[in-house]
Amino acid sequence: MKAAGLVFSHLHDDIVPELTKYRTMASVPFGGRYRLIDFTLSNMVNAGIDKVGIITNYNYRSLLDHIGTGKDWDLARRSGGIKLLSPFITAYNAGGVAGVYSTRLEAMLSSVNFISECSEDVVVCSDCDIICNIDLSQVIAYHLSSGADITLVTKRSGDVGNVTSRHSAVICDGDGRITDVHACTPDDGPDTAICTNIMVISRAYLLSVLGDAAAYGYTSFFRDIMSRNVGRANYRAFPLDGFYAIINSMAGYFECSMSLLDGSVRRELFGIEGRPVYTKVRNSAPSLFLPGSSVTNSLVADGCVIEGEVRNSVIFRGVRIARGTRVENSVIMQDGIIGGGCSLNCVVADKNAVVRDGRVLSGHSTMPFFIGKGIMV
């Protein structure tokens, strides 16, 4: 069964404004060598999806740079492949907001041509604030066998942590049929299923509800489409096994990065046979651990030169850490330069950050010290 993919690169950008100042949520760096969209794209490609529309609105230059032609995900195709769905801004609406959308439903409406021109029976939708390695072909198979209109992939609230009203609680009957969808409230306990922001929708059904949305001016997918139709339509839930994380704050980003130091998390994300996580290839040289360096319990990408001490940290591609420096519990993004004699603890340094010799910086795990892109301290 063929499926098309629809990726929302922009939803939730406001949740980590520090990281999305110059980029979309989709292109937020994560895990030493990835951007968040890599997980979503890899999940789709590994399920045999070879036509993916990526919806963008603002700030998407870094995303364009990352995606390129799509060949790193084997999505550079004559037929299908990556289709970037940028806002439809014309000379007549550029001054207003007509071409730019903010909600999921508005973004879908603006991409209705892409959806209607697909020939696939189902559309797999995914946001870019999530980190997981899921077998989407199982979800698609369940969606088809249950005759669903929409299948939401869900995760137990207690396993996600830090659930807020931004998340949708999904209530099911014993058969996995959804009986209610609502914004999470404090009353929803840890056993409540929440939507993972991954869903499978039958394409014909999607086009029909988008028609309703256009006719009645609906703006919210969960409130105006799903809650309204939950009694009539066949909505299903598919609980996700394995590691799942959703970025919901700077502290959440930090915590999620640190969870990669856990071997079982790495196995569930990167160690699944036949389901690698692809990213833009940079052809960095291997990392050099110079004499006198000391690295423990850390994730290190290629192209680094390490002379100092690194503990419990995630070090991205091309980072340099000089002699006499101690980096602990920190995330240093690509091409960061940490000078000599520094001490860093609970720091998140964005791309190209420079920390000069002798600086002592410390945040806390609940509020990491953030150094913006290209900032020198």
Add this chain to the structure above:
Amino acid sequence: MFKKKECIAMILAGGQGSRLYALTSRLAKPAVSFGGKYRIIDFTLSNCVNSGIDTVGVLTQYQPLLLNDYIGNGLPWDLDRTFGGVKILPPYQGRGSADWYSGTANAIWQNRDFIARYSPDYLLVLSGDHIYRMNYAKMLAYHRRSGADCTIAVIDVPLEEASRFGIMSTDGDGRIVKFSEKPKVPESTLASMGIYIFNTRMLLDSLAADERDPTSSNDFGKNIIPSMLSQGKKLFAYRFDGYWKDVGTVRSLWEANMDMLGEDPPLRLNDDSWRIYSRHEAAAPQYIGKTASVSNSSVTEGCEIFGEVINSVLGSGVTVEAGASVRDSVIMSRAVIRAGATVDRAIVDDGAVIGARAVVGRRNAPDCDIAVIGAGVRVVDDEAVEPGAMMYPD
């Protein structure tokens, strides 16, 4: 559809590499792994692309399966082009004859139709088994400036090693006056790097004449270059002073890997202006565990290290378990070093497994005694592998 190119490259990649023994029992020398995430031919291919040469023929003969797969459509090197790109050129059956490549010159001769498609003014002939980073565009500019028929890249070697190479004697302008292949008493220390730029038309004439000579072994060093010299053609030497190493022996392969290490490594790959491209797997970043100790080593993506790694080069996806020790060694992709094993002065090829508490090689073994564990070989628990031992793949 073919576009004329000023210069195209032909890479001689058919060599068996018999002095690499277990490392080349299943694949051609240019496909041998190097430096953690590369294969030897990546250096030549990347040099071509970085020098602006976008049309490359790769002449294969011995065990080409892996090399063909590896090069594929050339995507990792940006050589998947509409006009040009990389093409694998195996020997083929023609109407008049069906021949293996009898020598380096014959290999080029048999592909003269391929060359003619691009009508290049210059032909760059390269070996696929050297480790170096070189800008061929500079050599081509020198070739044009000097008005040469042929330019040969040379490197200064120590006098005591000179008799292993083809040695050039030049006049004050850099023109080659004498060429001796592996001379017993070298007259100079300028060694041929096996890198030639020819004026295409002149080369094809020389190759045609060479083919008519039944006594010729159809080799550039033995036949073509001496005959050009004797005909009074203008041959110039182009001096290269960067890092260059022929990795034709176990010892030299090991040394070239070790040259990546140290405070000021002779072979510096961490240079964004001259990247070496390779085809690699989508592996996670390396994880250095709580019990790990890594010093003076090169480690690449996908490794999981819990033991001790000293003065070593690790390929992608290598596992070093807790209590294992790797020193002065080259561990290639996906090899596993089990708990308590010791690996010293060894090359462990792709996917080999060193069993728990096994001992491979010996600390500070004499230089010539590098143990080689072939691809996929399993060294059983508690086994001892002598320094210099050679374990072949099944």
